[in-house]
Amino acid sequence: MSLLLRKVRVVSEEGPPSGETDVLVEEGVYRAIAPGLEAPQGAREIDGRGRLLMPAMFDAHVHFREPGGEAKEDIASGSEAAINGGVTGVVMMPNTTPSIDTGSVVKMVLDKAAQVSRIPVHTSGCVSKGREGREMAAIDSMRALGVRMLTDDGDSTGDTSLLLRAMQYASEFGMFFASHCEVPELAGPRALNEGQVSYELGIKGSPACAEEIIIDRDIRLAHAAGAHIHIQHVSTALGMETIRWWKERGDVRVTAEVSPHHLMFIDEDIGDYDTHYKMNPPLRTRADNEALLEALKAGVFDLIATDHAPHTPFEKAQDFTVAPNGITGLETALVSLHDRFVSRGELGWDVVVKRYSAEPRRMMGLEAVPVVEGGTAEFLLFDPAAETTFSRDFMQSKAENTPFLDKTLKGRVDLVALAGEVLLER
Ligand SMILES: [Zn+2]
Incomplete structure (x- = not known):
């Protein structure tokens, strides 16, 4: 899988989110992080404007x-x-x-x-x-x-x-x-x-x-x-x-x-x-x-x-x-x-x-997974302007015992990826 995320802002544990940048993910690794990256052949492009990569x-x-x-x-x-x-x-x-x-x-x-x-x-x-x-x-x-x-x-x-x-x-x-x-x-x-x-x-x-x-x-x-x-x-x-x-x-x-x-x-x-x-x-x-x-x-x-x-x-x-x-x-x-x-x-x-x-x-004795060139691409894409409604349909858990049941909150997890695979995409 080759994924080019366009104009995302990158979140790290060290400070506020970065300015807009492109992030190229290949074979589960961050290959390049810079604005205006050229798309390699076959790469899938995702418009990340307004969204956070973390x-x-x-x-x-x-x-x-x-x-x-x-x-x-x-x-x-x-x-x-x-x-x-x-x-x-x-x-x-x-x-x-x-x-x-x-x-x-x-x-x-x-x-x-x-x-x-x-x-x-x-x-x-x-x-x-x-x-x-x-x-x-x-x-x-x-x-x-x-x-x-x-x-x-x-x-x-x-x-x-x-x-x-x-x-x-x-x-x-x-x-x-x-x-x-x-x-x-x-x-x-x-x-x-x-x-x-x-x-x-x-x-x-x-x-x-x-x-x-x-x-x-x-x-x-x-x-x-x-x-x-x-x-x-x-x-x-x-x-x-x-x-x-x-x-x-x-x-x-x-x-x-x-x-x-x-x-x-x-x-x-x-x-x-x-x-x-x-x-x-x-x-x-x-x-x-x-x-x-x-x-x-x-x-x-x-x-x-x-x-x-x-x-x-x-x-x-x-x-x-x-x-x-x-x-x-x-x-x-x-x-x-x-x-x-x-x-x-x-x-x-x-x-x-x-x-x-x-x-x-x-x-737990594991490595953190920061968004850095050469790092393991284990990430999510978050849209702070979108909303999530925690309906029974939305939830994958068998259970629904949450105070947020059927409530709508600000923010949405749009994409989750691990080991070169997209696990979730909305
Ligand atoms: Zn306990």
């Missing part, structure tokens, strides 16, 4: 529900949802049924992905067997198949001593730990912020401290063990400040992620018990939103990750207290970040590309 995104926190939850999502539909949102690499979470806690389950997942997915699918593995916090998972056999991230996501690892031992052991082999932070006794059964809204709705909430305590606990354990700890989906301002404090000390390797929904939504959005705003950690307050956005700009957060969590419409139609936690994110993340922040001048494209494309790849 590295494709990478999501380090997705739930593809396979094995065991295929009515919600599977690897095939999940990876197509990723492509639909401009994402060309993902890391699956291991809270499947059975859990991804041995080499044989890892192999099953990776073999399936190799058959059905058009993008690379990575998986994390459990810290503890069955995510039960009692016995260590089969870490060696998972490492042998390339697993780098260990997490009991969905829950915190219950046994502190087990987590410390796992950290001491697995860090020697270059593995790292990702923590879902929640004290179960404090969190209670419902994913709802403890505060005015939970009081008005008459449902017991989960206080911010339930998350903040484990953020601090797990960083302290990593500090003691000399491990790399990654804090998942931070939702509270004080939790973020804890991470900032540890980062400033500089004597433990800590990274952290923030999800688009924790930047955009608050507990009040739940309104009349709308389960499309029910996730764990829960939506907090406007002050948390604002603090998290500032922290993203300041580099306290290394990554943006969606925590793409599909459920069936039937499950989400249940009563607020019974419905499962989580919303989908892969298809809406980039467009919603543009609509809410970039188009309003509250966030630069450079931050989006750094935090949702380059840094998650680096955390």
Whole structure:
């Protein structure tokens, strides 16, 4: 495939988008980047005026529900949802049924992905067997198949001593730990912020401290063990400040992620018990939103990750207290970040590309994919003037549990390419 993109503006993690230029892609590589390029014979030309060319995104926190939850999502539909949102690499979470806690389950997942997915699918593995916090998972056999991230996501690892031992052991082999932070006794059964809204709705909430305590606990354990700890989906301002404090000390390797929904939504959005705003950690307050956005700009957060969590419409139609936690994110993340922040001048494209494309790849030991001559052409074309309506028809995910269902937002992913192939074109 030979593709000549005319008059695009190139986005990098280093600064504002470039002026208009032509970009020639041949055999999956950026062959030339300059204005007024001559079209080689047979090259397909695409008018890129008004559009942005940027590295494709990478999501380090997705739930593809396979094995065991295929009515919600599977690897095939999940990876197509990723492509639909401009994402060309993902890391699956291991809270499947059975859990991804041995080499044989890892192999099953990776073999399936190799058959059905058009993008690379990575998986994390459990810290503890069955995510039960009692016995260590089969870490060696998972490492042998390339697993780098260990997490009991969905829950915190219950046994502190087990987590410390796992950290001491697995860090020697270059593995790292990702923590879902929640004290179960404090969190209670419902994913709802403890505060005015939970009081008005008459449902017991989960206080911010339930998350903040484990953020601090797990960083302290990593500090003691000399491990790399990654804090998942931070939702509270004080939790973020804890991470900032540890980062400033500089004597433990800590990274952290923030999800688009924790930047955009608050507990009040739940309104009349709308389960499309029910996730764990829960939506907090406007002050948390604002603090998290500032922290993203300041580099306290290394990554943006969606925590793409599909459920069936039937499950989400249940009563607020019974419905499962989580919303989908892969298809809406980039467009919603543009609509809410970039188009309003509250966030630069450079931050989006750094935090949702380059840094998650680096955390996983992969190379970033900048748009530079000689570089790997793994990119998307984005039209900031167009719109996207997140209708059932638009979505490739099996699930539709997103607050953006049937809403129209500013911006559209027009084209996604990887390894010399166009995966999506609108
Ligand atoms: Zn989680």
